[in-house]
Amino acid sequence: MSRHFVSIEGLSKVYPSKEQDLVVFEGANIGIDKGEFVCIIGHSGCGKSTILNVMAGLETPTTGTMIMDNKEASGPSLDRGVVFQNYSLLPWLTALQNVSFGVKARWPTWNKAKVEAHSSHFLEMVGLSGALHRKPSELSGGMCQRVSIARAFATSPKLLLLDEPFGALDALTRGVIQDELLKIWSETQQTVFMITHDVDEAILLADRVLLMTNGPHARVAESVKINIARPRNRANIIEDPAYYKIRNYLVNFLVKRSGQLSGSAGQVGGATQEVDPSVEINPKSEQSAALKAAI
Amino acid sequence: MASLNMKATLLSLLLLLVGLGIWEAMNQAPAASTGLSEYERMMGGADQEARVPPPSQVFSHAWDELSDPFYDAGPNDKGIGIQLAYSLYRVLTGYLAAALIAIPLGFVIGMSPLMHKALNPFIQVLRPISPLAWMPLALFIIRDSEGSAIFVIFICSIWPMLINTAFGVANVRTDWIKVARTHELSPLKTAFLVILPAAAPTILTGMRISIGIAWLVIVAAEMLVGGTGIGYYVWNEWNNLDLNSVIFSILMIGLVGMLLDMTLAAVTKLVQYED
Numbered sequence: 001m002s003r004h005f006v007s008i009e010g011l012s013k014v015y016p017s018k019e020q021d022l023v024v025f026e027g028a029n030i031g032i033d034k035g036e037f038v039c040i041i042g043h044s045g046c047g048k049s050t051i052l053n054v055m056a057g058l059e060t061p062t063t064g065t066m067i068m069d070n071k072e073a074s075g076p077s078l079d080r081g082v083v084f085q086n087y088s089l090l091p092w093l094t095a096l097q098n099v100s101f102g103v104k105a106r107w108p109t110w111n112k113a114k115v116e117a118h119s120s121h122f123l124e125m126v127g128l129s130g131a132l133h134r135k136p137s138e139l140s141g142g143m144c145q146r147v148s149i150a151r152a153f154a155t156s157p158k159l160l161l162l163d164e165p166f167g168a169l170d171a172l173t174r175g176v177i178q179d180e181l182l183k184i185w186s187e188t189q190q191t192v193f194m195i196t197h198d199v200d201e202a203i204l205l206a207d208r209v210l211l212m213t214n215g216p217h218a219r220v221a222e223s224v225k226i227n228i229a230r231p232r233n234r235a236n237i238i239e240d241p242a243y244y245k246i247r248n249y250l251v252n253f254l255v256k257r258s259g260q261l262s263g264s265a266g267q268v269g270g271a272t273q274e275v276d277p278s279v280e281i282n283p284k285s286e287q288s289a290a291l292k293a294a295i
Numbered sequence: 296m297a298s299l300n301m302k303a304t305l306l307s308l309l310l311l312l313v314g315l316g317i318w319e320a321m322n323q324a325p326a327a328s329t330g331l332s333e334y335e336r337m338m339g340g341a342d343q344e345a346r347v348p349p350p351s352q353v354f355s356h357a358w359d360e361l362s363d364p365f366y367d368a369g370p371n372d373k374g375i376g377i378q379l380a381y382s383l384y385r386v387l388t389g390y391l392a393a394a395l396i397a398i399p400l401g402f403v404i405g406m407s408p409l410m411h412k413a414l415n416p417f418i419q420v421l422r423p424i425s426p427l428a429w430m431p432l433a434l435f436i437i438r439d440s441e442g443s444a445i446f447v448i449f450i451c452s453i454w455p456m457l458i459n460t461a462f463g464v465a466n467v468r469t470d471w472i473k474v475a476r477t478h479e480l481s482p483l484k485t486a487f488l489v490i491l492p493a494a495a496p497t498i499l500t501g502m503r504i505s506i507g508i509a510w511l512v513i514v515a516a517e518m519l520v521g522g523t524g525i526g527y528y529v530w531n532e533w534n535n536l537d538l539n540s541v542i543f544s545i546l547m548i549g550l551v552g553m554l555l556d557m558t559l560a561a562v563t564k565l566v567q568y569e570d
């Protein structure tokens with residue numbers, strides 16, 4: 001199992017309570033390769049943020065482990081950068097200072113000039129060279145999220161975790177920042193794990209999309225390969241023959257199967273089913289086994 | 296905006312003039328002194344001293360005092376500047392000592408629910424005590440009027456700072472704490488780089504309330520312990536029946552209090568952030 005760069009095994013999270021314990025998710029097995037961009041989608045409240053917080057070390061898992069780069073990852077660490085949905089910038093610092101905050105924490109021995117040069121470089125990458133000295137209150141939501149992305153990438157974590165980073169943005173802004181995220185990702189060759197509730201966003205960005213069933217007792221049911229060549233952009237991606245197959249597959253999962261599969265305890269602990277909708281829409285088990293071997 | 300400010304200034308001046316005019320008119324010497332009762336004659340009748348002096352007199356007296364504020368002609372005759380300096384010294388000493396204790400302790404209470412629960416009963420009992428109620432005990436223990444006055448300032452300014460610091464620290468957004476955690480900041484760095492700036496506006500608000508209370512209390516404290524200070528000065532001039540000086544020092548107390556408040560307001564503005 002640990003041939004993956006990040007390997008999560010048997011992860012579950014239970015919130016104890018007096019009447020009945022809340023099993024948010026269980027039996028989650030996730031493998032992520034180095035440099036891979038993985039998205040996870042599922043209905044609101046199914047436990048996506050909880051998984052991400054466990055991976056970030058902000059929450060402790062009830063069972064299971066996460067191995068990253070051959071070491072067990074527990075507790076928060078600069079090796080795992082996080083971008084939160086609500087940006088989480090420090091409002092008393094300027095954009096540059098917010099990014100420098102992370103850079104200084106990462107490389108405490110760097111001098112001021114080096115920290116600032118490194119930080120401005122990453123702000124430039126997300127198109128914010130003109131707003132270095134503005135505070136978050138003077139920036140739009142989209143600009144704040146760019147600062148937050150720059151802060152996370154600037155510390156070069158081994159794994160970058162993004163929790164619905166574009167959820168609060170309007171469609172136009174979201175599109176622009178998605179392009180920027182793709183650019184900075186391909187330049188830095190980061191490993192990224194991102195939560196989204198937007199199917200199109202997942203197809204545009206991800207190498208693989210993980211599908212989560214509805215909670216409680218949510219599971220990571222399938223791993224869908226996005227077999228579309230890069231570089232991708234929003235205009236050309238819809239012309240790819242695989243696009244609608246993948247899209248239909250994902251939408252079908254969200255609308256129908258996420259509920260049907262929910263709570264079907266038989267599969268707990270089983271491996272995550274791997275699927276490539278560009279090849280076949282409804283894989284039979286032996287076909288998918290052959291597919292697994294091919295991947 | 297400019298015109299609103301201008302109108303407000305004009306209105307303020309008008310109100311001031313009307314107020315002073317009424318005050319001046321009401322305090323002219325009585326036209327006649329006929330028909331005094333025996334009691335009135337015993338009490339000095341229509342003696343000038345028994346009436347509130349009109350503003351013209353107060354201002355000419357203020358002019359005299361302010362033209363030489365730091366003269367020192369013995370224990371009972373010092374310039375207003377010296378008296379205010381004594382009071383400011385006591386207020387600032389007690390206040391800074393209180394800040395030195397209240398802010399770190401407030402941090403601890405704000406960060407630890409255990410400490411909050413453990414210390415809260417003491418705070419709730421001690422806080423409503425009038426600071427002057429401590430004076431006899433302070434005089435007995437410290438055996439020094441100066442130290443006792445400073446202690447009273449200390450005890451009255453500690454509560455707003457303590458409570459606001461604890462509140463500000465306890466309510467730092469969890470998102471910002473998460474940012475500190477994912478950046479592997481040490482507890483000390485988290486306190487200084489995240490919690491302190493996040494809670495600073497609330498802490499400063501507490502400090503501003505405290506300095507206001509301290510300035511209110513010092514006048515009363517100095518009336519009790521005597522010797523020097525603006526509070527003693529007011530009381531002493533009342534005993535001398537020098538109403539000019541009494542009114543003048545009341546105005547000075549107000550002015551200095553306003554300056555203290557404005558200073559803290561300016562500092563608050565420096566640490567304020569928009570969320």
Ligand SMILES: Nc1ncnc2c1ncn2[C@@H]1O[C@H](COP(=O)(O)OP(=O)(O)O)[C@@H](O)[C@H]1O
Nearest residue numbers: 015022024043044045046047048049050051215
């Ligand atoms: N600290 C907590 N205590 C109890 N229940 C929680 C806690 N945090 C999250 N939950 C519950 O866990 C479930 C999953 O939440 P979350 O991971 O935020 O979902 P998602 O991000 O997929 O929308 C929800 O039902 C939520 O109420």
Ligand SMILES: [Mg+2]
Nearest residue numbers: 048049163164
């Ligand atoms: Mg969420």
